[in-house]
Amino acid sequence: MSRSAKLGALKIGIAGLGTVGASTVKLLHQHADMLAERCGRPIRVTAVSARDRSRDRGIDLAGIAWHADAMALAGDPEVEVVVELIGGSDGIAKNLVEAAIAAGKHVVTANKALLARHGTAIARAAEDAGIALGYEAAVAGGIPIIKALREGLAGNRIQRVYGILNGTCNYILTTMRQTGREFADVLAEAQKLGYAEADPSFDVDGVDAAHKLAILTSVAFGCEVNFAGVHVEGIRHVSATDIAFAEELGYRIKLLGIARRAENGIELRVHPTLIPERRLIANVDGAMNAVLVLGDAVGPTLYYGAGAGAEPTASAVVADLVDVTRLHTADPHHRVPHLAFQPDQMSDTPILPMEEVRTAYYLRLHAFDRPGVLADITRILADCEISIDAMVQKEPAEGDELVNIILLTHITVEKNINAAITKIEALDSVSGKVMRIRLEELAAK
Amino acid sequence: MSRSAKLGALKIGIAGLGTVGASTVKLLHQHADMLAERCGRPIRVTAVSARDRSRDRGIDLAGIAWHADAMALAGDPEVEVVVELIGGSDGIAKNLVEAAIAAGKHVVTANKALLARHGTAIARAAEDAGIALGYEAAVAGGIPIIKALREGLAGNRIQRVYGILNGTCNYILTTMRQTGREFADVLAEAQKLGYAEADPSFDVDGVDAAHKLAILTSVAFGCEVNFAGVHVEGIRHVSATDIAFAEELGYRIKLLGIARRAENGIELRVHPTLIPERRLIANVDGAMNAVLVLGDAVGPTLYYGAGAGAEPTASAVVADLVDVTRLHTADPHHRVPHLAFQPDQMSDTPILPMEEVRTAYYLRLHAFDRPGVLADITRILADCEISIDAMVQKEPAEGDELVNIILLTHITVEKNINAAITKIEALDSVSGKVMRIRLEELAAK
Numbered sequence: 001m002s003r004s005a006k007l008g009a010l011k012i013g014i015a016g017l018g019t020v021g022a023s024t025v026k027l028l029h030q031h032a033d034m035l036a037e038r039c040g041r042p043i044r045v046t047a048v049s050a051r052d053r054s055r056d057r058g059i060d061l062a063g064i065a066w067h068a069d070a071m072a073l074a075g076d077p078e079v080e081v082v083v084e085l086i087g088g089s090d091g092i093a094k095n096l097v098e099a100a101i102a103a104g105k106h107v108v109t110a111n112k113a114l115l116a117r118h119g120t121a122i123a124r125a126a127e128d129a130g131i132a133l134g135y136e137a138a139v140a141g142g143i144p145i146i147k148a149l150r151e152g153l154a155g156n157r158i159q160r161v162y163g164i165l166n167g168t169c170n171y172i173l174t175t176m177r178q179t180g181r182e183f184a185d186v187l188a189e190a191q192k193l194g195y196a197e198a199d200p201s202f203d204v205d206g207v208d209a210a211h212k213l214a215i216l217t218s219v220a221f222g223c224e225v226n227f228a229g230v231h232v233e234g235i236r237h238v239s240a241t242d243i244a245f246a247e248e249l250g251y252r253i254k255l256l257g258i259a260r261r262a263e264n265g266i267e268l269r270v271h272p273t274l275i276p277e278r279r280l281i282a283n284v285d286g287a288m289n290a291v292l293v294l295g296d297a298v299g300p301t302l303y304y305g306a307g308a309g310a311e312p313t314a315s316a317v318v319a320d321l322v323d324v325t326r327l328h329t330a331d332p333h334h335r336v337p338h339l340a341f342q343p344d345q346m347s348d349t350p351i352l353p354m355e356e357v358r359t360a361y362y363l364r365l366h367a368f369d370r371p372g373v374l375a376d377i378t379r380i381l382a383d384c385e386i387s388i389d390a391m392v393q394k395e396p397a398e399g400d401e402l403v404n405i406i407l408l409t410h411i412t413v414e415k416n417i418n419a420a421i422t423k424i425e426a427l428d429s430v431s432g433k434v435m436r437i438r439l440e441e442l443a444a445k
Numbered sequence: 446m447s448r449s450a451k452l453g454a455l456k457i458g459i460a461g462l463g464t465v466g467a468s469t470v471k472l473l474h475q476h477a478d479m480l481a482e483r484c485g486r487p488i489r490v491t492a493v494s495a496r497d498r499s500r501d502r503g504i505d506l507a508g509i510a511w512h513a514d515a516m517a518l519a520g521d522p523e524v525e526v527v528v529e530l531i532g533g534s535d536g537i538a539k540n541l542v543e544a545a546i547a548a549g550k551h552v553v554t555a556n557k558a559l560l561a562r563h564g565t566a567i568a569r570a571a572e573d574a575g576i577a578l579g580y581e582a583a584v585a586g587g588i589p590i591i592k593a594l595r596e597g598l599a600g601n602r603i604q605r606v607y608g609i610l611n612g613t614c615n616y617i618l619t620t621m622r623q624t625g626r627e628f629a630d631v632l633a634e635a636q637k638l639g640y641a642e643a644d645p646s647f648d649v650d651g652v653d654a655a656h657k658l659a660i661l662t663s664v665a666f667g668c669e670v671n672f673a674g675v676h677v678e679g680i681r682h683v684s685a686t687d688i689a690f691a692e693e694l695g696y697r698i699k700l701l702g703i704a705r706r707a708e709n710g711i712e713l714r715v716h717p718t719l720i721p722e723r724r725l726i727a728n729v730d731g732a733m734n735a736v737l738v739l740g741d742a743v744g745p746t747l748y749y750g751a752g753a754g755a756e757p758t759a760s761a762v763v764a765d766l767v768d769v770t771r772l773h774t775a776d777p778h779h780r781v782p783h784l785a786f787q788p789d790q791m792s793d794t795p796i797l798p799m800e801e802v803r804t805a806y807y808l809r810l811h812a813f814d815r816p817g818v819l820a821d822i823t824r825i826l827a828d829c830e831i832s833i834d835a836m837v838q839k840e841p842a843e844g845d846e847l848v849n850i851i852l853l854t855h856i857t858v859e860k861n862i863n864a865a866i867t868k869i870e871a872l873d874s875v876s877g878k879v880m881r882i883r884l885e886e887l888a889a890k
Contacts, residue, residue, distance in 0.1 A: 027600055027742055038599050123783035133783040142743035144597025150785045152589025154483050155472055155763025162887065221794065222786035229796035242809060242880060245851050249835065253882065265797040274807050274884035280749060283728055297472055298587035298760040301750035304725060305743060315743040318600025327780060335772060338568035338578040340595040341667035351674035352710040362719050364687060390694065406690050435687060437698065439719035442607065
């Protein structure tokens with residue numbers, strides 16, 4: 001009997017079907033099998049709540065209970081976990097989370113404003129009720145930074161946290177640097193492209209970053225969530241002039257959330273910050289987020305990824321739900337599986353032989369500088385169905401009659417390159433072995 | 446009554462007291478209070494085993510049982526978790542892990558060779574015995590990458606993993622690029638500095654990286670640990686010439702471990718790789734490690750930190766032990782606390798007022814180009830006890846009689862800068878407001 005049969009499905013109710021809610025439903029549906037293979041039990045959406053039932057969200061809600069009032073999720077006996085994706089620091093989101101905790105239901109939320117303002121009380125209530133409170137999605141989107149701080153770095157006394165926590169600001173500052181344009185101009189463009197809201201103040205004045213920093217600081221330092229204690233400055237006053245001068249001096253300007261243990265207390269601040277361009281975090285560009293953590297044992301570690309967006313945020317929500325599937329029992333078979341998937345659900349996907357690997361190549365060869373050499377080489381590559389991305393011939397060193405020829409290829413299959421190299425090395429005009437180094441563009445997708 | 450009293454100490458036995466073992470003992474001792482505040486129970490070293498009892502390791506072993514034979518840890522009733530830090534893919538390390546599992550003891554190990562070669566069988570045995578198997582320390586040192594893949598990204602079908610997994614190789618390649626020197630020369634220096642072993646083949650021929658890649662691939666894709674399936678090439682043949690040519694073309698050369706889902710199987714390979722220099726992972730320099738993961742929902746995420754070293758590795762070992770403290774019971778009070786520390790153990794460290802924050806500053810001011818302006822400004826800064834790191838005066842734009850003066854200060858306290866800015870703005874020769882942007886060097890420590 002499969003271990004998956006031991007516990008039934010984890011039943012979840014989702015409040016809020018905006019882009020994150022819809023993506024969460026999609027992800028749970030699309031990866032239903034994989035999640036069961038990880039958790040040893042399925043995760044099933046049993047109920048949802050949103051304002052407009054008729055809207056087409058591109059998701060199938062057949063067989064899922066619909067509650068016009070989100071608060072009904074807290075009372076639904078078919079819901080074990082309430083996923084709060086409504087947003088807002090007060091009102092319905094707060095009422096729902098409190099009601100869910102009171103009803104003994106686990107809570108997963110992406111609501112940074114709620115936790116920044118009421119996180120200590122909500123966490124305390126959840127501890128008292130013995131329920132799970134997952135909020136990975138509330139900070140830095142899909143980056144598992146809460147888990148890293150709360151668990152992965154648990155052996156450290158955390159000294160400092162530096163975060164690029166708002167994608168809109170980072171997009172604007174990156175574009176200002178790359179184009180030399182001013183804030184207002186780039187903001188207007190970001191609004192057109194959907195990277196900034198019509199009312200951008202929540203992002204560009206640093207409030208959103210401060211929400212996330214308040215949460216991170218509590219988890220890093222074990223203190224209460226203190227949004228009111230964060231000094232907040234946004235990026236409206238950063239000029240193209242300052243970005244250009246900073247760059248001349250070797251610095252980039254980023255909106256940074258900073259939490260630092262000092263002698264007499266904790267520094268807690270969000271403001272534009274010059275960072276040396278040689279630091280990894282200074283090179284986090286566009287709408288991406290990153291968090292640099294300094295622990296006393298591990299030293300610096302950095303976590304980078306998409307800080308917003310429907311799918312990355314849904315990724316974090318689902319990770320929290322997977323954690324909840326592992327809390328219900330002391331049964332070791334419902335813990336985190338050692339190799340990530342249940343032992344009876346391991347994949348047997350084969351390893352490809354090296355000849356079948358697909359990648360691009362850097363080739364360097366030593367050739368006599370004679371007419372026809374390049375023609376011979378390009379002919380061989382064409383015959384092997386390899387297309388050339390770039391070719392450079394280097395002048396020989398003095399007294400050397402051999403030139404270095406460097407070729408970058410587009411992606412091809414390794415066996416074709418092997419064949420081409422054999423033929424190239426057989427040319428009279430080529431001396432010795434061809435140097436071959438594989439090349440990966442690491443494009444986002 | 447404190448919740449800490451609910452369960453007694455977690456009792457651990459450590460096999461192997463090299464630098465990692467000694468650091469683990471130190472870290473557990475130094476952070477005993479903090480760990481109890483996180484876990485709700487202490488973690489206590491009850492037994493150790495190493496070859497030489499007389500050696501001074503800078504740690505206090507009073508009150509800790511000493512076993513001359515590591516195998517005795519598996520039979521010690523005062524040991525609940527066996528921490529295997531002996532190393533080696535077979536022999537005593539393997540025997541001890543197997544005996545510990547058979548005895549129903551949890552296992553934490555930093556042993557990449559063991560898991561690369563026997564990981565599937567060991568994980569299976571541990572699952573069957575219902576015990577925990579922690580091996581965060583086996584891959585990428587202190588970076589919590591196993592936790593990220595196994596838990597934090599559990600909502601994703603992982604598509605690709607790219608890792609800089611060997612610090613020695615990355616140090617050598619970085620130094621070769623920065624200095625233009627050849628492999629043999631830089632290796633010899635790395636050996637002198639302790640960055641490379643006397644017999645470097647395990648590192649520079651890619652075997653160590655392949656061990657780690659084999660483990661990562663299993664956790665990422667849910668397949669068996671398949672070290673034999675990894676195509677391995679090291680960095681001995683990478684020349685200064687190729688590094689320089691790659692750089693001219695906009696690429697860096699890194700020893701990369703690559704696991705990629707392809708159409709018909711998994712690509713699994715370790716080899717020198719050209720990467721566009723604009724990618725974040727191309728800028729991971731020196732002995733640091735990084736892992737870039739592509740998930741289908743979250744997109745690209747990257748994890749960076751120290752991949753080796755006694756303290757970073759001990760950080761990962763302790764994180765695994767903290768996880769074990771949370772497995773012993775279904776009691777919700779021994780789960781991961783929502784705000785990282787037990788609710789009755791929250792710190793009340795105050796938030797510093799902004800005036801007390803210490804940082805460096807970029808100041809830009811608009812001044813009339815008259816004799817004595819710089820003297821006035823530097824006098825004010827000196828009076829406010831602010832020392833200057835750099836000062837640049839920019840020629841005025843045509844028709845403008847004002848010049849931009851840019852100052853970078855060393856670290857000072859915010860109230861001093863406030864006072865200085867007020868005085869500078871009061872100068873007749875200075876026009877308008879002083880632009881102030883804070884500056885953080887983000888040095889490693």
